[in-house]
Amino acid sequence: MKTNQRLWRWLGLIFILSFGALGYLGRQIYLAAPPIPHAVVTSVGEVLFTGEQIQRGQEAWLAAGGQQLGTVWGHGSYVAPDWSADWLHREATALQAIRAHQQFDTDAPLTTVQQAAVDASVKEEMRRNTYDANHDILTVSRERAEAIRGVAQHFEALFGTDPSLATLRDQYAMATGVLPEAADREALAAFFFWTSWAAAADRPGETDISYTSNWPHEPLVGNTMTGGAAVWSMVSIVLLLGGIAAMLWLHGSSKHEEESAPLPADPFLNVVATPSMKATRK
Numbered sequence: 020m021k022t023n024q025r026l027w028r029w030l031g032l033i034f035i036l037s038f039g040a041l042g043y044l045g046r047q048i049y050l051a052a053p054p055i056p057h058a059v060v061t062s063v064g065e066v067l068f069t070g071e072q073i074q075r076g077q078e079a080w081l082a083a084g085g086q087q088l089g090t091v092w093g094h095g096s097y098v099a100p101d102w103s104a105d106w107l108h109r110e111a112t113a114l115q116a117i118r119a120h121q122q123f124d125t126d127a128p129l130t131t132v133q134q135a136a137v138d139a140s141v142k143e144e145m146r147r148n149t150y151d152a153n154h155d156i157l158t159v160s161r162e163r164a165e166a167i168r169g170v171a172q173h174f175e176a177l178f179g180t181d182p183s184l185a186t187l188r189d190q191y192a193m194a195t196g197v198l199p200e201a202a203d204r205e206a207l208a209a210f211f212f213w214t215s216w217a218a219a220a221d222r223p224g225e226t227d228i229s230y231t232s233n234w235p236h237e238p239l240v241g242n243t244m245t246g247g248a249a250v251w252s253m254v255s256i257v258l259l260l261g262g263i264a265a266m267l268w269l270h271g272s273s274k275h276e277e278e279s280a281p282l283p284a285d286p287f288l289n290v291v292a293t294p295s296m297k298a299t300r301k
Contacts, residue, residue, distance in 0.1 A: 079198055102214065121162065
């Protein structure tokens with residue numbers, strides 16, 4: 020009995036520590052969550068998306084299947100792609116094309132030096148956090164706005180009925196016209212943009228680490244695993260194995276109650292059936 024009481028105490032302590040850690044980390048995640056801006060505007064003040072559209076876009080995505088149809092930040096099914104990763108890659112490549120034409124005004128393949136300059140420019144622009152907390156506004160350049168519009172058109176067509184994307188829908192296991200309302204498709208594009216922005220923009224006061232800790236992986240914008248993530252991944256594995264080993268050692272080294280002695284005879288051998296038992300016999 021004493022052994023069982025001690026085990027219950029250990030279990031209670033583990034529960035308290037585990038849920039305490041989860042509560043603390045959950046609060047930190049909430050405090051460091053990426054902001055949903057009141058509006059996403061260009062450098063000349065043109066509104067691309069509103070905060071209401073972003074939130075409506077999340078609702079539209081959930082209505083279209085949500086985590087049963089692709090993922091956002093890695094959460095969901097993997098039949099369709101991760102939409103935040105898909106948007107991020109498409110926007111980065113579109114912005115690269117715009118910057119290349121703007122800087123070098125040529126349709127010929129860029130030299131290694133020219134391509135490196137374009138890559139660095141795009142990476143710096145997409146990692147720079149231009150959210151203004153005082154005015155609750157997220158500002159993007161006119162060139163990036165052009166790239167965003169192009170990517171938005173793709174997703175609006177994908178979740179609509181555009182016949183040119185029928186093969187892609189089939190590969191994603193998507194039905195045609197998942198979102199029949201144009202306003203929902205526009206809002207969905209706003210939501211996907213916001214998820215990709217949060218995945219690439221540096222956290223306030225930090226460099227080379229986004230709101231999502233550089234996830235998803237996208238070298239075009241510098242989204243690669245951080246040293247801290249690699250270290251803590253290894254530490255967590257070591258702690259897990261160490262904890263299992265400690266539990267086995269503790270169990271093996273502890274004294275256990277002796278097993279009860281077997282009964283001299285089966286207590287049911289000489290049982291006499293009662294009238295009620297006979298009445299229910301079949």
